[in-house]
Amino acid sequence: MIKPNINIEECASQIWDVIIVGAGTAGGLAAVLLARKKLRVLLVDRQAFPRPKVCGCCLNGNAIATLKETGLHHLLTENQAISLNEMCLGSKKINHTFPLQRQMVLSRECLDSSLIKEAMLEGAFFLDTTLAELGKLTTSSREVFLKQGELQLLSTAKIVVAADGLGGRLLVRKNITTHLASTNTRIGAGVTLLDPPDFYKNGTLFMTSGNGGYVGLVRLEDGRLDLAAAFDPLAIKKHGGMGPLAKSLLQEMDWPLPLNLEFAPWRGTPALTGRIEQVATERLFVIGDAAGYIEPFTGEGMAWAFTGANFVAPLIAKGVGCWEPELAKQWISKYKSHITKRQGVCKTAAFLLRWPLLVKLALMGLKVFPFLSKPVVAMLDKPNKAATSI
Numbered sequence: 001m002i003k004p005n006i007n008i009e010e011c012a013s014q015i016w017d018v019i020i021v022g023a024g025t026a027g028g029l030a031a032v033l034l035a036r037k038k039l040r041v042l043l044v045d046r047q048a049f050p051r052p053k054v055c056g057c058c059l060n061g062n063a064i065a066t067l068k069e070t071g072l073h074h075l076l077t078e079n080q081a082i083s084l085n086e087m088c089l090g091s092k093k094i095n096h097t098f099p100l101q102r103q104m105v106l107s108r109e110c111l112d113s114s115l116i117k118e119a120m121l122e123g124a125f126f127l128d129t130t131l132a133e134l135g136k137l138t139t140s141s142r143e144v145f146l147k148q149g150e151l152q153l154l155s156t157a158k159i160v161v162a163a164d165g166l167g168g169r170l171l172v173r174k175n176i177t178t179h180l181a182s183t184n185t186r187i188g189a190g191v192t193l194l195d196p197p198d199f200y201k202n203g204t205l206f207m208t209s210g211n212g213g214y215v216g217l218v219r220l221e222d223g224r225l226d227l228a229a230a231f232d233p234l235a236i237k238k239h240g241g242m243g244p245l246a247k248s249l250l251q252e253m254d255w256p257l258p259l260n261l262e263f264a265p266w267r268g269t270p271a272l273t274g275r276i277e278q279v280a281t282e283r284l285f286v287i288g289d290a291a292g293y294i295e296p297f298t299g300e301g302m303a304w305a306f307t308g309a310n311f312v313a314p315l316i317a318k319g320v321g322c323w324e325p326e327l328a329k330q331w332i333s334k335y336k337s338h339i340t341k342r343q344g345v346c347k348t349a350a351f352l353l354r355w356p357l358l359v360k361l362a363l364m365g366l367k368v369f370p371f372l373s374k375p376v377v378a379m380l381d382k383p384n385k386a387a388t389s390i
Helices: 008-012 025-036 061-069 074-078 108-121 233-239 242-253 300-321 325-353 356-368 370-381
Strands: 015-021 041-044 082-091 094-105 125-127 131-137 142-148 151-162 179-181 187-193 204-210 213-219 225-231 267-271 274-276 284-286
Touching (some): 015 142, 025 041, 025 108, 041 108, 082 356, 094 204, 151 300, 187 242, 204 356, 325 356
Antiparallel strands (some): 131 142
16 A cells, blocks of 8 residues: 555645646656656545556557656566557457557556655655545635545645546536537446456457447456456446456457456446546646546557646646746647547547447458558557657
C-alpha cells in the first residue's frame, strides 16, 4: 500500500498551488511534472493504491515516448514491463497475427503507483480514500470540498485539475461542463486472472471481436492475465453477466478459457465513448479520461493521458503565477490538435469492431496483404511533438 504523506485536516489548512483530483496516469504524471517546478501540489484520489483498473495495460510508442521525454522511462524497466511484440486479432474462427513495434505492457497497479511515488519524491502530497467536489470560484482560487466518511472539509487551490476518469465526481452538479456520451456506446469491462493457459504467451496481445463486443487479453509482468473488453449492455444482460459474455467470445475463436473466467469479480465502467463540452475554464483544466474517451487501439488511452498531462503542465505552471483566460483557450486548442485528432482513427476502429463480419473480411485481407497493417502500427507509435518541456 502507498501511505499518504498528508491528512485531510492538513489539506484544508492551507492554500495549494494545484489540486489534482484523480491519481491515474494523467493525474499522476501531471503531479510529477508540476512538483518538479517546486509548486505545492496535492494529488487526491477516492481509492487506496495500488488498485485494479479496467484497462488493457498496453503502452504504445506514443505513450513510451512521452515517458522518455519526461524522464520517467525508468519506471518501465524498474517494474519489469513486458515488450509487446505482436497482436493476434480474431473473429469468427479467423485470426491474423501481425507485428507490433516499440510497445510494452505494465499493470495499472504498478504504473499508477509508481507515478504517485515519483510525485511524492518530487515533493507532491498524496491523499487517498477521499472524495472531491468542486466548490466556488473566487478571484484568485477555486475551492474543493474533500470528504472522508462523514468528515467534509474545504480546501483551496490556485488551479484545479480534473483527472478523475470516466464518471468522475469532481464536476458533478456544478454545470461547468456537460458530458456527451455517444449513442449506442459500449461499456468497459475488465478482470485480472491467475494461472492463465500457456496459449496466452508473453509479448502477444490477443483480441477477438464477436456479437456483443470484443475482448483483449495480455499477460502482465507478474504472470497474471489481464482482460479488457467493450461490451454492449444488452449483450451482457442476454448472457447473464460480463464473464459469460467473454466466455462466449473466446469460444467463438476456440481459444482456451482462462480459469474462473465466468465467476471472477469483473469490474465495469460507465459509457466508454464520450466527451465533455469544454476541457478548460477559469482556473480549471480537465485531462485524461475525464476530458473524453474513445474505445481505443493498443495503448491509445494511456497515450492520450500522458500527452495531455505533458502538454497541460506548462499552462498550469503559468496559471499559478498569473492566471490569464488565454491559458484555458490554449489547452482547448492543444487538446483538439493533439488528442482529438488521434482519436479519429479509434472511432473508425471501434465502428468496425461492431461488425464482426467486417472484421473477418479485414482479417482475410490481412492474410493476403499483411503489409496493410503497417500504417496503423506506425500511427500508434508516432509520438506527439511537445511544444514546451516543463
